[in-house]
Amino acid sequence: MPLNQSIDTREELIHALTEAAELEHTLLIQYLFAAFSAKKRLDEGLNPLQQAEVNSWQRTILEVARQEMGHLGLVCNLLSAIGGAPRFGRPNFPQSAQKYYSLEADFTLSKLSSQTLRRFVSFELPTELTDEECAELGLSSTSSRCSAAAPNSTVPDSAAPDPLSYNRVGDLYSQIATAFTIIPEKDLFIGPRYAQDTGGWSEKLNLQLITNQQSARKAISDIIFEGEGVTSAGKDSHYIKFKIIWKTLQEIEAKKEFEPARNVVDNPFTRRHRDSDASKRVNLIKNPLTLQVAELFNSIYSTMLLILMQYYAYNGESSEQRTFLRNTLSQLMSGVLRPLGEMLTELPLSDRKEDGFAGPGFEIYSDLRLSPYPENRWTILKERFSHAATQINSLVIPPELEALQPRITMTAQNIGWILQNLDVAITNVR
C-alpha cells in the first residue's frame, strides 16, 4: 500500500532501487551467516532427529537467501531498465537499526538462534499485521501498519531528490511499484535490453526481462509475494518461514533441549571498518590460521562482487565470456564460498577455547569499482584468483583440525581450476 508518493522522478527511483539492492544484499548475507553456523554432524552433540531438524532449518534459511539473490538480480534488472547502474556495494556490518536503513532491527552477523530468527522475522514483516501478530512479535499496535514518515524535503519540485522514507522492506517496494505507475512509461525505460540478466540460474531462479510498466510491476510483485507479503503474508513467504523456525527455536531454547548452532561469535572480523557502526561490538579474529582463512574468504567474496559487476555492467565481453562469468559465480558460491564459510564456523576466534568460533565476516575492505576497460577487468580477476590460490595453498592445518583438510583441498582445487578456466576466457578477449 503506497504511503507517500515521493518517488516520482527517474533519479528518485534509481535512488530507491539502489537502496533496495543494498538491502537485499545485506539481508541475504545475514541469512547466510546464520545458516553457515548450523551444526551438521552427530559428533557436535546432535542426535539423528535433531540433525535432520537443524538440516531443515539450514535448508530453509539458505533457500530464502537464494531467493534474496534472485531479488537482487531483479532489482539490478529494474535499475538497468530505467538507465541506472547495478548496485553490489553495501556498508560493512554491524549497522544499528534506524541509523543506516530505516528498519526495526540491527544489521548484524549472528548465529542460528531464536534471537537471530526474531530479527529475520522483523526484516520480512508484512506491511499490515493483525493485533495477535503484533502481540506475538512484541510490537505495539501502532506498529501494525508501516508508517513512513513524511519526506523531509518540503520544497516542491526541489532540485534534490526527496529522501527515502520507509520502515519495512515491503513498504519500500510498494513505493517503488507506485513510482513505476507515476513516471510516464514512454520516458522511463531507456536501458538496453541486453544489459539485463535473463539467464536461468537454476530450475527455481529465472530472472525476468523488464521492458515496460507491466513487467516492472510484475517483478516487484514477485519480490513482495516471495518476501514480505504486502498485507498478509502467504504461507511460502519469508516472513512465515522464518516465523516457524523462530517459534520452534524458542521452544527448544526454553526446554534447553539442544544447541543447534556452533559456538560462533557475533560479527567476527579481521579488522575494524570505518563504515561499520563503531558503537556496536565486533569480535576481532586473533587466531593466525583463522585470520588467514577469513581474509581469503573476504577476498573471494569481493572477487565475486566484482564478477557480478562485470556480469551486469559488461562492456565488450562476448556472450561466451558472459556465460563464463555467470557460471563462475555459481561455482564460487557453491564450490568456494560456502565451504570456506562453513569451515570458518569451526575455526577458533583466538587461542582461548572459551572465545568460541569465528565465521564468515563478508568484509569489504574498500569500495569496489570496476574498470571500464574489459582487458583490465580480466587481468584484475586473474590476479585475484592467482593470489587466492597462493593463499589457500599456503594454509598449514594443525593436527587437531585435520578433519577440515579434505574440504580445504577441494576448495583449493576449485580455485586453481577456476583460474585455469579463466585463462581460456581471457584468451577469447585478446
Place this chain on the structure above:
Amino acid sequence: MITFKFQGWFQCRLATDPDPADEPRGISGYMRCLLGEPDFDRVIRFHNPTVIRSHTPEIGVFITKVIADNEVLQAHPLIGAKFNLEGNPIFYGNNGVIADDGEEPIVPLIISIRQGDELLQRPLSDKTPEYPFAEHRPNSIAGRGYTKPGGGFVFESSDICEQTGIFNMDQVRQERIERLEQDFASATDPQLKYNTRTRIDFLKARTTVQVLREFSARMHWNLCLKGNIANSIKSVYVPNEPWTLHFWMGGWDSDGLCGYVNGVLQLPTAYIP
C-alpha cells in the same frame, strides 16, 4: 574378438547443486541423506551399496553375455561375473568447476571383472588423472527427453526402457508411494517413521516430468583402455592391447539413489583358449 556385455543397477549417493560437492547430508540440492544413513560420498558403487532403501532396485552390475566374435557363448564361466568400477570412482563435477551435473567425468576409471578368485582388471590409463579429465568425460549426453506441446513426455530412446524393464517410471513412483504409506502406517520406530515420511514427501513433491526427465537422461562413454592389465582369468586369453569400452549410465532413481548402467567391453584379439 571377445565381447562382454554388462548391465545392472549402480548406487551413487551424492549432494547436488547448489550444495557443495562434499556436502555430507544434502541441504540445498534435491538429494538428501535420511536419518541414520552414512554421509554422502559421491562414490559410484556397482556392488556393495552402503545403504539399501526399501522398494528400490537391487544394486549389482554383472556380465550378462560373453560373445566370441559373433557367437553368443551360452555357458561361459564369466556369465554372472561381477563387473565393477574400482578405486572408489566418483562423478567429478565440483559444482560445475570441472563439469556440470550429468556431464561429469568418472575419476578414476578402472574396470574389473571378478568371478570367485579370478580377476581381470584394467585402468583407462596408467597416468594419474589430471584436470580437465578430458579422457574421463562422457562422450555425449543424451537429452533428458522433452515434453510435447500439449502434453506427453517423449523419451530420447526406448533403449533405457528395454534395458531396465521400466516402461512407466511414474507408475514405479506411484506404487512406491503406496508401499511406503503402508510401511509408515505399520512403523513404530520414530526414525523409520521419519525416514519413510521424508521419502513419501520427496516422491510426492517430484513432478511426473521431473521423474521422467531424470530417468530418461543418459551419459554415454566410448573409451579406449590402455592401462596395465591384471589378469588371473583362465577362461579367456587376453593379449596386451587396447580394449574398447562402450556404456551408458541413466535411468536415475533419485529416491533410490541409483541408476542403470549398460554396456559392452571388447577385447579385439582375445579368444577362448
